[in-house]
Amino acid sequence: MMVSLVGLIVLIFASGYAGAEETDPGYAKRGEKACLKCHSDDESPVAKFLKTPHAQRADGRTPFAAHDCESCHGASPEHMKKVEESEIRPLPAVVFGANSATPVDQQNEVCLGCHEGGVRMNWTGSQHQAADTSCASCHDVHAARDSILVKKTQPEVCYTCHVEQRADSHRRSTHPIEEGKVTCSDCHNSHGSAGPKLLKEISVNDTCYGCHAEKRGPFLWEHAPVRDDCSSCHTPHGSNLTRLLKARTPYLCQECHQENYHPGTLYSGTGLAGASPNARVLGKDCMNCHPKVHGSNHPSGTRLTR
Numbered sequence: 001m002m003v004s005l006v007g008l009i010v011l012i013f014a015s016g017y018a019g020a021e022e023t024d025p026g027y028a029k030r031g032e033k034a035c036l037k038c039h040s041d042d043e044s045p046v047a048k049f050l051k052t053p054h055a056q057r058a059d060g061r062t063p064f065a066a067h068d069c070e071s072c073h074g075a076s077p078e079h080m081k082k083v084e085e086s087e088i089r090p091l092p093a094v095v096f097g098a099n100s101a102t103p104v105d106q107q108n109e110v111c112l113g114c115h116e117g118g119v120r121m122n123w124t125g126s127q128h129q130a131a132d133t134s135c136a137s138c139h140d141v142h143a144a145r146d147s148i149l150v151k152k153t154q155p156e157v158c159y160t161c162h163v164e165q166r167a168d169s170h171r172r173s174t175h176p177i178e179e180g181k182v183t184c185s186d187c188h189n190s191h192g193s194a195g196p197k198l199l200k201e202i203s204v205n206d207t208c209y210g211c212h213a214e215k216r217g218p219f220l221w222e223h224a225p226v227r228d229d230c231s232s233c234h235t236p237h238g239s240n241l242t243r244l245l246k247a248r249t250p251y252l253c254q255e256c257h258q259e260n261y262h263p264g265t266l267y268s269g270t271g272l273a274g275a276s277p278n279a280r281v282l283g284k285d286c287m288n289c290h291p292k293v294h295g296s297n298h299p300s301g302t303r304l305t306r
């Protein structure tokens with residue numbers, strides 16, 4: 001019994017060893033220490049890596065539980081060889097970044113090897129994937145704290161490519177993004193989504209209801225465009241009008257409403273019945289009389305007046 005058990009262990013060890021030898025692409029024997037021999041400047045982003053979740057060797061799922069640095073950068077024996085001063089050092093097997101010779105798909109493959117699924121379920125076919133955006137263009141995995149994962153510092157990373165949203169963030173009315181209370185990923189899933197515009201939820205409204213639940217209703221008297229799409233009247237990123245509105249009232253309302261017994265043209269009686277129009281509806285904001293623009297629960301709120 002004893003002998004056969006030992007024999008079995010030897011057999012497993014031997015076959016495992018033989019297999020490893022067949023496929024060993026030449027990972028550094030001393031793991032990350034071999035790399036840090038040259039990449040060890042304390043100030044460099046490389047050394048900071050040792051403090052990140054990826055460098056936790058005790059966690060069997062991490063790169064450091066396998067081939068250390070080379071789990072991501074690939075086996076790179078040629079890169080580590082001594083080179084003459086006149087020679088150019090060959091690059092590691094995988095170099096990350098927009099200007100790298102490693103194709104973006106191949107860079108992302110490394111990350112997706114461990115991070116497929118979950119919130120990245122819709123990565124393939126997403127706008128960022130289709131535009132050849134690399135994981136590394138948003139994630140700084142060498143930093144002690146990846147700034148895209150921090151609410152307050154995240155927008156700055158997005159703004160490097162999305163300049164329009166940066167401009168919007170300086171407008172008079174915005175979500176409290178600068179203050180760090182709301183951030184891009186509260187509404188967007190950068191990794192892909194089943195909804196439009198990389199929104200976290202299936203529609204604009206479902207995304208908004210996440211925080212503005214009172215606008216979901218149900219209301220006794222609904223206002224059709226509110227049910228339909230908040231962005232008929234609001235812009236999410238910033239507006240020079242109050243309350244993130246896309247246009248000033250009453251113009252906003254008149255984009256859809258040209259009622260017979262309401263002024264068709266503002267500040268004039270055009271479209272009103274009778275020779276002398278009722279002065280009470282002239283020059284007044286629709287909101288003065290129809291304040292319940294999102295819906296009303298008042299028994300007689302059918303015209304959103306109360």
Ligand code: HEC
Nearest residue numbers: 028034035037038069070073076079080081089091092095
């Ligand atoms: C013998 C010294 C030495 C060792 C050992 C070494 N490197 Fe390098 N590495 C360099 C030098 C020098 C450069 C800069 C090359 C250049 O800019 O052309 C470099 C550049 C790099 C780059 C950046 C390439 C780029 O174009 O931005 C990466 C990534 C890298 N090394 C990873 C590693 C990894 C991973 C290991 C361990 C498996 C390693 N290096 C081991 C010397 C070394």
Ligand code: HEC
Nearest residue numbers: 032035036039046049054063068069072096097136140141
């Ligand atoms: C989780 C995957 C991963 C691991 C593990 C990893 N790196 Fe990197 N490394 C990256 C990515 C991604 C970049 C690109 C960083 C960027 O663009 O900001 C990078 C960049 C680099 C660079 C270029 C730095 C620069 O400023 O241009 C060097 C050198 C490097 N890594 C060396 C190492 C060494 C040495 C280790 C082990 C201590 C290591 N890497 C471990 C993913 C990894």
Ligand code: HEC
Nearest residue numbers: 053054061062063071072110111113114135136139141146
């Ligand atoms: C060998 C597997 C492996 C590879 C390859 C890998 N990761 Fe990870 N990654 C992990 C594990 C494990 C964690 C820790 C997860 C946890 O704690 O739940 C992690 C955590 C992260 C986190 C969260 C970090 C934090 O501070 O919370 C990010 C972001 C991340 N990885 C991005 C990347 C990117 C980008 C790449 C490719 C450059 C990559 N990973 C490659 C295994 C991997």
Ligand code: HEC
Nearest residue numbers: 108111112115119123128133134135138148149185189190
């Ligand atoms: C356009 C920017 C962007 C790109 C590209 C991107 N990410 Fe992320 N990633 C984020 C943001 C923002 C968060 C934090 C909030 C969230 O989870 O949506 C995050 C969070 C993560 C996390 C930690 C949270 C978790 O639950 O898993 C991992 C791991 C991760 N990303 C991996 C990847 C991988 C792998 C890729 C490439 C296939 C990638 N990311 C591409 C922006 C990006």
Ligand code: HEC
Nearest residue numbers: 127128131133137138157158160161184185188190197198
């Ligand atoms: C490296 C550049 C880059 C970074 C960083 C980046 N994006 Fe993008 N993003 C793109 C590109 C390129 C597209 C596709 C082309 C387009 O629609 O502008 C895109 C598309 C999008 C879209 C979809 C637009 C549409 O019309 O469907 C959203 C939403 C978005 N990004 C949000 C973000 C958020 C949020 C962040 C930060 C967490 C971010 N992006 C970071 C480059 C980037």
Ligand code: HEC
Nearest residue numbers: 155158159162165175182183184186187197204231235236
């Ligand atoms: C309150 C929710 C919310 C927040 C926070 C938010 N967005 Fe959006 N974003 C949306 C909605 C809704 C849309 C689609 C409607 C539209 O085009 O106006 C959108 C559209 C986009 C688009 C596509 C624009 C276009 O013209 O098609 C980009 C790019 C984008 N957002 C980037 C960002 C970035 C970067 C941040 C962080 C600074 C951010 N968003 C924060 C809700 C949000």
Ligand code: HEC
Nearest residue numbers: 173174175182186187207208210211230234236242243244
């Ligand atoms: C992550 C939570 C969150 C989500 C999701 C969200 N909001 Fe907000 N919204 C806020 C917060 C916080 C405020 C500021 C409230 C305050 O200052 O009292 C705000 C304020 C507003 C305001 C008033 C702005 C002002 O100038 O007073 C409007 C309008 C608004 N949101 C519309 C939307 C729309 C439309 C959506 C969907 C595209 C949305 N919100 C999604 C959190 C959210």
Ligand code: HEC
Nearest residue numbers: 205208209212215225226229230232233234243249293294
């Ligand atoms: C028909 C145009 C219209 C639509 C559609 C609309 N809103 Fe509004 N919203 C307004 C107007 C006008 C105001 C300004 C009210 C005021 O100043 O008293 C406002 C104000 C707000 C405010 C800030 C004041 C408050 O009442 O809390 C929030 C938050 C808000 N809207 C969220 C939403 C959400 C979420 C949706 C989609 C479910 C939505 N709105 C759809 C016109 C609209």
Ligand code: HEC
Nearest residue numbers: 223224225232249252253255256286287290293302303304
């Ligand atoms: C995107 C188009 C759109 C915008 C913008 C819009 N509405 Fe409406 N509104 C509608 C539709 C559609 C109905 C439903 C008409 C129906 O049922 O016959 C409606 C109905 C109404 C009603 C009557 C409710 C009823 O039961 O008959 C009032 C009052 C009203 N809207 C006021 C406003 C005010 C005030 C604004 C500006 C803050 C506004 N609307 C902006 C499309 C819009």
Ligand code: HEC
Nearest residue numbers: 250253254257259262280281284285286287288289290303
């Ligand atoms: C001085 C107050 C007042 C102002 C200002 C006003 N309304 Fe009205 N509106 C009313 C009243 C009262 C009713 C209800 C009439 C009824 O029940 O027959 C009404 C009815 C409506 C209806 C329902 C029409 C229908 O077919 O049943 C719409 C739509 C409407 N208003 C839109 C607007 C818009 C858009 C503006 C701004 C351009 C506006 N109102 C400005 C008082 C006002």
